[in-house]
Amino acid sequence: MNNMEIMAEVLQVRTMEEFMAQGIQPEILFWVGSAGSYDDRAKKISRAFVKILNRAKVDFAVLGPEESCTGDVAKRAGNEFLFQMQAMMNIEVLNGYEIKRIVTCDPHSFNTLKNEYPSLGGSYDVVHHTQYIKELIDAKRLTLEGQVYKEKRITFHDPCYLGRANSVYDAPRDIIKKTNANIVEMKRHKKTALCCGAGGAQMFKEPEKGDMDINILRTKDALETNPNIIATGCPYCNTMMTDGIKAHEKEDTIQVLDVAELIANSL
Amino acid sequence: MSMTSYIPNIVFAILLSLGIGYFVKNVKKLTRNIKLGRDVDVSDNKPQRWKNMARIALGQTKMVVRPIAGIMHIIVYVGFVIINIEVLEIIIDGILGTHRVFAPLGSIYDFLIGSFEILAFLVVVAVVVFWVRRNTIRLKRFFKPEMEGWPKKDGNLILYIELVLMGLFLTMNAADFQLQQLDAPHYVKAGAFPISQYIALLFQGLSIPTLILVERVAWWLHIVGILAFLNYLYYSKHLHILLAFPNTYYGKLKPQGAFSNVQSVTNEVKLMMDPSADPFAAPAEDDSAEPEKFGASDVMDLNWVQLLNAYTCTECGRCTSECPANQTGKKLSPRKIMMDTRDRLEEVGKNIDANKGKFVPDGKQLLDNYITKEELWACTTCNACVQACPISIDPLSIIVEMRRFLVMEQSAAPMELNNMMSNIENNGAPWPYNQMDRLNWVNE
Numbered sequence: 001m002n003n004m005e006i007m008a009e010v011l012q013v014r015t016m017e018e019f020m021a022q023g024i025q026p027e028i029l030f031w032v033g034s035a036g037s038y039d040d041r042a043k044k045i046s047r048a049f050v051k052i053l054n055r056a057k058v059d060f061a062v063l064g065p066e067e068s069c070t071g072d073v074a075k076r077a078g079n080e081f082l083f084q085m086q087a088m089m090n091i092e093v094l095n096g097y098e099i100k101r102i103v104t105c106d107p108h109s110f111n112t113l114k115n116e117y118p119s120l121g122g123s124y125d126v127v128h129h130t131q132y133i134k135e136l137i138d139a140k141r142l143t144l145e146g147q148v149y150k151e152k153r154i155t156f157h158d159p160c161y162l163g164r165a166n167s168v169y170d171a172p173r174d175i176i177k178k179t180n181a182n183i184v185e186m187k188r189h190k191k192t193a194l195c196c197g198a199g200g201a202q203m204f205k206e207p208e209k210g211d212m213d214i215n216i217l218r219t220k221d222a223l224e225t226n227p228n229i230i231a232t233g234c235p236y237c238n239t240m241m242t243d244g245i246k247a248h249e250k251e252d253t254i255q256v257l258d259v260a261e262l263i264a265n266s267l
Numbered sequence: 268m269s270m271t272s273y274i275p276n277i278v279f280a281i282l283l284s285l286g287i288g289y290f291v292k293n294v295k296k297l298t299r300n301i302k303l304g305r306d307v308d309v310s311d312n313k314p315q316r317w318k319n320m321a322r323i324a325l326g327q328t329k330m331v332v333r334p335i336a337g338i339m340h341i342i343v344y345v346g347f348v349i350i351n352i353e354v355l356e357i358i359i360d361g362i363l364g365t366h367r368v369f370a371p372l373g374s375i376y377d378f379l380i381g382s383f384e385i386l387a388f389l390v391v392v393a394v395v396v397f398w399v400r401r402n403t404i405r406l407k408r409f410f411k412p413e414m415e416g417w418p419k420k421d422g423n424l425i426l427y428i429e430l431v432l433m434g435l436f437l438t439m440n441a442a443d444f445q446l447q448q449l450d451a452p453h454y455v456k457a458g459a460f461p462i463s464q465y466i467a468l469l470f471q472g473l474s475i476p477t478l479i480l481v482e483r484v485a486w487w488l489h490i491v492g493i494l495a496f497l498n499y500l501y502y503s504k505h506l507h508i509l510l511a512f513p514n515t516y517y518g519k520l521k522p523q524g525a526f527s528n529v530q531s532v533t534n535e536v537k538l539m540m541d542p543s544a545d546p547f548a549a550p551a552e553d554d555s556a557e558p559e560k561f562g563a564s565d566v567m568d569l570n571w572v573q574l575l576n577a578y579t580c581t582e583c584g585r586c587t588s589e590c591p592a593n594q595t596g597k598k599l600s601p602r603k604i605m606m607d608t609r610d611r612l613e614e615v616g617k618n619i620d621a622n623k624g625k626f627v628p629d630g631k632q633l634l635d636n637y638i639t640k641e642e643l644w645a646c647t648t649c650n651a652c653v654q655a656c657p658i659s660i661d662p663l664s665i666i667v668e669m670r671r672f673l674v675m676e677q678s679a680a681p682m683e684l685n686n687m688m689s690n691i692e693n694n695g696a697p698w699p700y701n702q703m704d705r706l707n708w709v710n711e
Contacts, residue, residue, distance in 0.1 A: 013709045034696035036708070043708035050709070064706040068695030076648045077684050078562065078670030080529045082691060084536040115525035120533065160649040165524025191654055195591040200648030204697055205683040208645040211596030218591075 011050045015064040016097045026061035028132070029094075031104035031113065034069050035235035041242065042235035045105050048264035049129050055267050056141040060103075066093050072112040077201035084120065087112075091122035101125045103132045105260060107161035107234045108199075114166070128162055130172040130233050130259050137178055144266040149181040154262070155227040156183060157218065157241060158193035159234035172233050172259050179266045184225040194218045196232075196240035203236050219244025223254075230256045272364075279361035279490075286494030293501035297578060300616040303626075304571030309517045316516045319659070324515040329657040333585070336400070339393040343429070346390040347508065350383050350436070357490050367443075370457035381459035384440060387433045388462045394433075398426050408584030411593075413603040418504065418582055425505050428496050435489040441466035442482035451475045507581035511658040514579040517572045518659030523650045526667060531559045532675075562671025565632040566612045569668060576660040577608035586652035586662055592645040599645035601652035601662035607637035608665060634669055643669050644681055 019026050030053065035042040053060050071086030094102075102124050104110050114126035127135075136142040154176055162168045169190045176183055188194050197207070197214025207213055219241055222230045230245070232238050235258075242256045309316075322328050327344060331337035359368045369376050401409050401422055409422070441463035446454040448467075460467070470478060500506045563569050566577075586601035587593050593600050611633045619626050634640075646666045653661050673679040680688070687697045695702045 011709050013706070015706070032705070032708070034698065037705045038696060038698050038700045038708075043711060046708050047711075062706065065703050067705055068702065069691045069697060071691070073697055074688055074691055075526060076667070076670075077680060077688065078667065078672075078674035079680070079688055080532045080561065080671055081536065081675060082688055084528065084532050085539075086691065086695070088536055088540055111522075111524035115522055116528060119528050160647070160651075161524050164650040164654050166522050192589070192651075194594075195647045195649035195651065197591060197595075197647060200646050201684055201687070202647050204687040205644070205681050207595075208592070208597045208599070208641055210592070210645075214591045214595050214647065217595055 009051055011047060012054050013050055014061055016061045016066065016099075017064070019061050020097065025098070025100075027059045028061075028101045028103050029097075029099050030060050030062050031070075031102050031106075031109050032062055032067060033104055033106035033109045033235070036105055037067070039235060039239070041238060042105075045235060045238070045258040045260055048258065049105050049260040051264045052133060052136070052142065052260060052267070056136045058136070058141070063093065070109045070112045072108040072116075073201050073204065075112070075116070076199070083116075087117055087120050087122070091117060091120060094122055094124065099124055101127070103127050103129055105129045105233070105235065105258065107159040107165070108236070111161040111165050128166075128168055128171065128233065130162075130175060131168060133260065133263055134171045134175050137175060142263075142267075144178050144263065146178065146180040146266060148265050149179040149229070149262060152179075152181045152228045153184050153226060154179075154181040154229045154231050155186055155222050155225040156189070156231045156233075156259075157186070157196065157222060157237055158190055159232060159237045160193070160195050160199050162233055163190060163193055172231070175259060175263060176231060179262050181229075181262070184227055186221045186225055188221060194221060196234075196237040196244075198236035198240045203239070213247075215240035215244040216247050219248055223248060223250065227254060229262070230254060231259050231262060232256065233259050276362060276364045282491060282494060283358065283361065286497060290497050290500075293498065296616060296620075297501060297506075299619075300612050301571050301574045301578065303567050303612070303615065304569050304574040305567075307570035307572055309572060312520055315520055316518075319518060319520075320512055320516040323518070323657070323659060324511045327657075332655075332657070335396075336583075339396050342386075342389045342393045343397075344508075346386040346393075349386055350390075352379065353383050353436070354490070354493060357486070361490060366453055367455055367457050370455050376457055377459040380440070380457075381461050384437065384460060384462040387436050391430060391433050394426050394429050398423065401426075408588040411584060411587060411600055411602070413600055413606055414582070414584070418606065421503050421505075422582070424499075425503065428492065428499070432489060432492050432496065435485045435492060437463045437466055439482055439485035439489055442470060442478050442485060445470045445473070446475065446478050446482060449475055449478070451479070504580065504582045507579050507658060510575065510579035511581075514575055515659045517575060519653070519661055519664075523653055527664070529561065529671070532561070560672070561675035562673070563665070563668040564634040564672045564676070566608060566615055567626075568672070569608070569633075569665060573661070573665055573668070574608070574612055576662075576665075577605050577612060579658055580605035580609065580660055581658070582606060583657070585655040585657065586660070589651040589655040591647055591649060591651065597642075597645040598639065599642045601666075604638060604642070604662045604665055605660060608633060611637050634672065638669065640673065640679065643673065 016029065032046055036046040068090055069086050070090065071083035074086065075083035102113055104113070107128060110126055110128045113124060156172055156176060158169065173183055194217065195214060196218050222241065230241050232241060238256055238258055245251050245254050245256060327341050330340050356367065356369050360366055400406050440460055443454060444460040444464055445467045447456045470481065500509065560568055566574060580602065582602060584602050590599060590601050615626060618629055643666055646663070648663060648667070650663060653663050690697050690699050694700060
């Protein structure tokens, strides 16, 4: 199956407001994030993840128009005011709905919700989508057909805010293995993985003067593994690596996919 | 015994108290400078903190991430700690006028001295390897712009001092061994000399008085050298041999991705969002108190753990060599952030010394005079520098604190970031899209 088919599938998505109206609680809240909501590439990742949730019959909700930027990027840029304003508004909404558990495809939202909201009054059990998918597979709520990526060489680029920032290294690799692909590791991976170049608000500005862009260097690391696919677990990494393979003129032979897409295509 | 025979003991006692006294003075200055930083609560989770110190500082677990440097470092470190047992004997001998006061320990003593010698030899080997790495192989991380001048000299000087100290220790033992062979009076037969017995071959044929002269000169230079080295620490990156311990204790416990939330901002934001708050009410706090500055433009705006970090940095450059910005030719070097912070803190400290204990504004600050905006904005906050540091230094927290000053006090973010932030303010996303369209992706 390819991305076109994911897009063709009708997705079942309900908002917290709808759950509230029926007086019920979802199993989990899917925090879509700004990239997942508006960025054309990241929207496909959101759709792939929802396809997985639908297939596993997960009773999940989204906030829809009630969701707002977590403030992560403002915080990294140094705008603590804006961050805390965003955080307090989101916490008001999340606490109002008595949210207990949150899943997100964005490691930046994951990190902020998990680590920086609690001291502002918002404590939730926050998981990254790769962790949640692993849970679904382990609980046998999700079975993979395991043919599409069989024997394919996949290298996983660790997003900084998932890996170093929160020590989640195994979940994405464990579920990639379930597709029967071969994981080929870059020289620097896990704790020593090189950043894609988008973190710390760099996504939204031109880089400072230097002799190379960071994503070009990181894509070079990935290309050294001679992969069929570069997998990521972050919408920003995805953009950077996609631009990177274009710069290396490899976009015809190598795909950059989110782990959720690998799984959605393997159902 | 005549009075004159006590002269060496007295000279020794004076040298020892001068050496230790001056060191204590420097430690006091160091503590005062570190306390110039803002307060930060690090009283939590003591068991974990002790564990981190034992694992990272005592156990050197993060050093061996780079195996060659790591193993060589462990040799020098273990050598340093263990050979210091010998210094204890030297001090007692020096004060009491005894010779090898621990000799009655017998075979244990032989074992100890033997081990010290082997360690001393290994230290010499490691120091030579370190020197070659710094000067012949010219490892890239030792040749970044911030290493020019004193830092490079400092790095080599430490190696030379260690080489000389080990050399003196082995020479002293070699002469002693030779004197023992010659049944010289006062030179009790004690110790094992697996290394210095070979140096002793050079001393064959020397008379007892000449050998005593060699032994005494080496003994005195060795202990004076150690006291001098102790006092060199304050001026050197070598301070890490002491500060690595408190630094790993006070190091960050939270996941690396968790940045601090600024409490003063929380207070203001809560007030803004509280519908019952009276915006025109007079501030409850003492009016004379200056409102807290947001972020950091100078060292006094950083917290004291960050200042401790700066003094602890040993300029190894592992942070910089892992930094994605530095690897791609940007000006940012996390090591430079730490070195600049220490240099500025020293400057502030000297200012305080010169002005009777009070800091007199000198028209300089950490921002711009030391660390430029260009460096600060090149950071991706990826935590590679924090991960790479073998002794739990957090350059990223200083970068973020300085960005906070730029953005919240000066509105001096790059224009693209200002656009991004006004998008968040206006429509809850870093891009200019309507918040009501947040769910459009479902049906696209």
